[in-house]
Amino acid sequence: MRVRHVKKGDTVVVVSGKYRGKTGRVIAVFPKRFRVLVEGVNVVKKAVRPSEENPQGGFREQEAPIHAAKVRVLCPQCGRPVRVKRKVLDDGTKVRICNHCGAALDS
Numbered sequence: 001m002r003v004r005h006v007k008k009g010d011t012v013v014v015v016s017g018k019y020r021g022k023t024g025r026v027i028a029v030f031p032k033r034f035r036v037l038v039e040g041v042n043v044v045k046k047a048v049r050p051s052e053e054n055p056q057g058g059f060r061e062q063e064a065p066i067h068a069a070k071v072r073v074l075c076p077q078c079g080r081p082v083r084v085k086r087k088v089l090d091d092g093t094k095v096r097i098c099n100h101c102g103a104a105l106d107s
């Protein structure tokens, strides 16, 4: 399964699960695992081994990937999480458009 509805840099809204209603930017997409990394969502504490830079070790907060089906693009036009349609323009470029208002999501 491929992640086609969102991509890196998008502002998305989480629509199910623990983080429902949260908005954030997509930091990374992992197509093989059908997961996305969203800024500020699913932040976990990771143990850090002591290093030269950080001799004490300890914990570092970092986002963990969530399932891509849980996020929807926030449409700048209608301001809500929407599903995405795809359209091929006359010059052959593919764009994503809002399924609700028809606004282009890719510039």
Ligand SMILES: [Zn+2]
Pocket: 075, 076, 077, 078, 079, 082, 098, 099, 100, 101, 102, 103
């Ligand atoms: Zn829209």
